[in-house]
Structure formats: structure tokens, C-alpha cells
Amino acid sequence: MTGCRGVLAKETIPLSATISTARRGFHATRVASSGQTIQFNLADVGEGITECEVLKWHVKEGDRIEEFQPIAELQSDKANVEVTSRYTGKITKIHYAVGDLAKVHTPLVDILLDASESAAPAAAAAAPSPSSSSSSSSQSSPSSSSSSSSGHSGPVLTTPAVRRIAKENSIDLSKVAGTGRDGRVLKEDVLAYLEGSPLAHQAPPQFALPTAAGAVPPLPPSVTTTTTTEAGGLAHVVARKAVVGADREVEIRGLQRAMVKTMTAANQIPHFGYSDEIVVDQMVALRDELKPIAEARGVKLSYMPFILKAISLALKSYPVLNSSVNADVSKIIYKASHNLGVAMDTPQGLIVPNIKDVQVLTIFEIAQELNRLQRLGKEGRLGKEDLTGGTFTLSNIGVIGGTYAKPVLMPPEVTIGALGKIQKLPRFDERGNVVPTHIMIASWSADHRVIDGATMANFSNLWKNYLENPKAMLMDMQ
Numbered sequence: 001m002t003g004c005r006g007v008l009a010k011e012t013i014p015l016s017a018t019i020s021t022a023r024r025g026f027h028a029t030r031v032a033s034s035g036q037t038i039q040f041n042l043a044d045v046g047e048g049i050t051e052c053e054v055l056k057w058h059v060k061e062g063d064r065i066e067e068f069q070p071i072a073e074l075q076s077d078k079a080n081v082e083v084t085s086r087y088t089g090k091i092t093k094i095h096y097a098v099g100d101l102a103k104v105h106t107p108l109v110d111i112l113l114d115a116s117e118s119a120a121p122a123a124a125a126a127a128p129s130p131s132s133s134s135s136s137s138s139q140s141s142p143s144s145s146s147s148s149s150s151g152h153s154g155p156v157l158t159t160p161a162v163r164r165i166a167k168e169n170s171i172d173l174s175k176v177a178g179t180g181r182d183g184r185v186l187k188e189d190v191l192a193y194l195e196g197s198p199l200a201h202q203a204p205p206q207f208a209l210p211t212a213a214g215a216v217p218p219l220p221p222s223v224t225t226t227t228t229t230e231a232g233g234l235a236h237v238v239a240r241k242a243v244v245g246a247d248r249e250v251e252i253r254g255l256q257r258a259m260v261k262t263m264t265a266a267n268q269i270p271h272f273g274y275s276d277e278i279v280v281d282q283m284v285a286l287r288d289e290l291k292p293i294a295e296a297r298g299v300k301l302s303y304m305p306f307i308l309k310a311i312s313l314a315l316k317s318y319p320v321l322n323s324s325v326n327a328d329v330s331k332i333i334y335k336a337s338h339n340l341g342v343a344m345d346t347p348q349g350l351i352v353p354n355i356k357d358v359q360v361l362t363i364f365e366i367a368q369e370l371n372r373l374q375r376l377g378k379e380g381r382l383g384k385e386d387l388t389g390g391t392f393t394l395s396n397i398g399v400i401g402g403t404y405a406k407p408v409l410m411p412p413e414v415t416i417g418a419l420g421k422i423q424k425l426p427r428f429d430e431r432g433n434v435v436p437t438h439i440m441i442a443s444w445s446a447d448h449r450v451i452d453g454a455t456m457a458n459f460s461n462l463w464k465n466y467l468e469n470p471k472a473m474l475m476d477m478q
């Protein structure tokens with residue numbers, strides 16, 4: 001009960017359910033008589049989402065269900081949600097198997113109401129709650145799920161993205177120790193399992209280098225055969241190796257489906273790219289100086305808060321880069337808020353939560369928000385509020401590696417940037433001496449229908465100036 005109510009108080013529910021009577025087909029906002037079977041529907045979840053993947057059933061047919069008891073865990077394009085019952089009765093039918101895509105407005109389960117029960121309006125209490133936000137969701141633990149599972153599928157608690165990785169590597173997820181909430185198996189767990197697997201322990205292939213000029217090591221006999229050429233000479237032919245495993249078809253689900261939709265839409269937009277290198281010596285030094293202060297306040301301070309604040313300051317001079325375009329491209333909507341999206345590598349896959357109103361936040365507050373989003377992302381608990389409403393996106397691919405990128409827009413936004421890794425590289429100083437310098441490459445993409453290259457370059461120069469002289473930010477901060 002507390003889980004359901006707690007979540008409602010937060011008002012971050014990405015899904016809501018309605019009920020309707022089974023036989024008469026009217027909506028359950030009408031009072032139903034006791035002993036009646038009702039259908040518990042998946043309601044319109046907004047955001048254009050028409051279906052959610054069933055990750056897990058907490059009940060099976062014939063089970064008794066109490067009010068507020070979790071029924072199922074679903075995954076929309078945006079978040080994981082737990083559907084809870086507001087009725088007491090018996091589950092008479094489960095409409096989907098684990099892995100199925102439950103359609104909005106169609107029944108999830110049928111419930112035969114207890115004699116004392118009536119189908120009251122499908123108000124807030126019947127709404128499914130984000131599973132991860134529920135503090136009393138002991139039923140969602142993998143161990144209990146196995147006992148209450150409907151038997152449609154395995155009881156392992158994880159996300160479609162992780163299941164995909166497991167599948168691709170032929171890993172039995174039930175053998176992987178989950179370190180996420182309630183034993184949820186995270187991407188890291190699968191990767192750690194892979195590293196610890198006997199396959200991963202196989203020695204990497206050794207490639208011997210010639211030890212002396214001309215002393216080329218012979219080809220390993222297992223991969224070559226010697227054959228006679230038409231001219232009568234001998235040639236080495238690479239023997240066909242035995243193929244391990246077969247081709248597999250994997251359905252595109254969850255966050256990956258969202259990526260298909262967004263990126264297909266983005267591909268309709270003519271992009272142009274613009275890149276520059278930023279000397280970030282001063283920013284690196286400033287971050288190193290302030291990091292322990294932030295740490296003492298319980299906040300991890302990376303470079304991103306400086307970079308994001310500099311973006312917001314530069315956007316004040318070039319607001320068209322923080323705009324969106326309407327459907328028929330007849331209007332540009334200049335956004336008042338700088339809601340800066342940050343591409344995040346999470347166990348669920350790539351998601352882009354945004355930091356709201358960066359224009360009024362201090363660098364410390366941006367760091368606090370980024371910490372919060374990173375924590376929620378890692379736990380798979382980012383909700384609709386954090387994942388929608390972005391106005392501009394930045395991807396720090398440099399954390400993973402790489403220098404240059406060609407980012408693709410997140411429609412209806414008109415600008416996106418990607419940051420490469422900060423590297424110490426030789427550069428000339430003003431006296432012509434070669435000095436070690438911290439360099440970061442920024443790669444921008446913009447909607448060329450409404451943004452021109454000069455605007456992009458001017459914005460980038462101003463942003464670069466803030467990062468190369470971070471004290472200059474003080475002049476323009478509110």
C-alpha cells in the first residue's frame with residue numbers, strides 16, 4: 001500500500017491503468033456489482049506510447065490478489081513501471097505472456113471481484129507505479145517472483161537491453177548474480193559474469209613480431225593449407241574455420257525501439273556538422289580545485305557541470321540553438337528553459353534525461369542534478385519528468401573513449417553536441433614552444449533547415465571562450 005501511495009504523491013507515474021467490465025464492456029468508472037469479473041486495462045500512457053513490454057508477472061491465474069498488490073512489471077519506451085491492483089479478488093485470466101507487447105487500452109488481467117468488493121472509479125489508486133520507486137515492493141524481488149510467477153517465463157529481474165546482451169553471449173541469466181535493486185541483473189553484472197566466464201579467461205591470441213629483419217613467423221598450420229597454383233607454384237590458402245553457433249533473430253524492444261523511432265525521424269532532418277578543439281587546461285585545473293569542496297558537500301563534480309553551464313550562457317546569445325521546429329516547419333519555438341539533455345550510458349541502454357532550467361542553476365546545482373540523474377539511471381528509475389522536455393542535447397562520449405563524433409539530432413531539438421575525451425597533446429604556445437595541453441574536441445550537429453553554420457560557429461566560439469577562461473563565466477552568471 002505504501003509503495004502505491006508513495007509513488008502517487010511523487011506524481012511521476014508514467015503509466016496509468018483503467019478497468020472495464022468484462023462482459024458489459026463499460027468503463028470501470030461505473031460501480032460494478034460484487035462477484036463480477038472485471039478487466040484491468042493498460043491505459044493510455046501518453047508520449048505516443050502504444051505498447052509496453054511485459055517484463056514479469058507477479059501473479060498467475062487462480063491467484064488471490066489484494067488491493068495495492070503488484071500485478072506486473074512493464075517496460076515502456078521510457079521507463080519501467082509496476083502495475084498494482086486496487087481490487088481484491090481472484091485473477092481469472094492473464095492476457096499476455098512475459099515478453100509480449102501489451103497494447104494500450106487492452107486488458108492485462110481479468111479479476112473476479114470478491115463478494116464484498118465493488119469496482120469503484122479507476123482513480124489514482126489503481127494506477128501502476130514505477131516499480132523502482134516503490135519502497136514496499138518486496139514482491140518484485142527475483143526470488144519471490146519465481147514462486148509467484150505465472151510460469152510464462154524465467155523469474156530473472158532485468159531489462160530487455162540486458163536480456164539482449166545475455167542472449168547475444170549465450171548467458172543463462174539465472175546464473176548471474178544481480179546487484180541491482182531487489183536483485184535486478186544490471187548490464188555490469190552480465191559484463192562481470194562474461195569477464196569471469198571460462199571463455200573470457202582464454203588467453204588472447206598471441207601475435208609474434210619478427211625478431212630480426214626478414215624473420216617472419218610461419219603461419220599457424222591450423223588455419224592454412226598448401227595448394228598448387230595454376231602456374232605450378234605453391235600457395236597458402238586460408239582454411240575455412242568451423243562456424244560456432246547459428247544466426248539469430250532478436251526482436252527490437254524497449255529502449256531500442258524508442259531509438260529506432262527517434263533516429264528514423266531525425267534522419268528526415270538535414271544535418272550539418274561543425275567541430276572544434278577546446279583548450280581545457282583552466283577548466284581541468286578549476287575542476288580539480290573545486291572537486292574536494294563539492295565532495296565535502298556530498299556531490300561528485302566532473303567536467304560536465306562547467307561544460308553545461310557554459311552552454312547555457314552561450315545559448316543566451318544564440319537562443320535559436322535552444323529552439324524547436326513545429327511539424328510543418330512553419331514556426332520556430334524559442335524555448336525559455338535551457339533543459340539540457342545528457343546522453344547517459346545506463347544498464348537499460350542509452351537514455352537522455354535532461355537537467356531542467358540550467359540557466360538558473362549554479363555549477364554546483366548542475367552537479368547535484370547530474371549526480372541524481374546518474375544514480376536514477378543506474379538504478380533504472382528515471383521517470384517521465386526527467387526523460388522529457390529536453391531542449392538541447394549533449395553527449396559526453398569521451399568518457400567511453402574516442403575523439404570525434406557525428407551526433408544525430410533528438411527531434412524536435414535543433415542542436416546536439418558530442419564531446420571527445422580530454423587528452424594531453426603537444427601544442428604551440430604564443431612563443432612557439434611546444435607545451436603539453438589539455439585538448440577536448442567538440443562535434444556539433446544542427447538542423448540546417450533553421451540553423452546556419454555561422455550561428456553554430458559563433459555559439460561554439462563563445463562556449464569555447466567560457467571553457468578556456470572559466471572565470472569569464474562568473475561575469476555572466478546570475
Ligand code: CO6
Pocket residue numbers: 301302303304305342343344345346350370374395396397398399400405406407408418419420421422423
Ligand atoms: N574526457 C576525459 N575524462 C572525462 C571526460 C572526458 N570527456 N568526461 C568525464 N571524464 C571523467 C570525469 O571527470 C570522471 O573523472 P573523475 O571525476 O576524476 O573521477 C570520470 O571521467 C567519470 O565521469 P562520469 O561518467 O562519472 O561523469 P560525467 O559527468 O563526466 O559524465 C555522463 C556523465 C552521464 C555523461 C556519463 O557518465 C555517460 O554516461 N557518458 C556516456 C554517454 C554516451 O554513452 N554517449 C553516447 C551517445 S551516442 O554520442 C553518441 C554521437 C554518438 C557517438
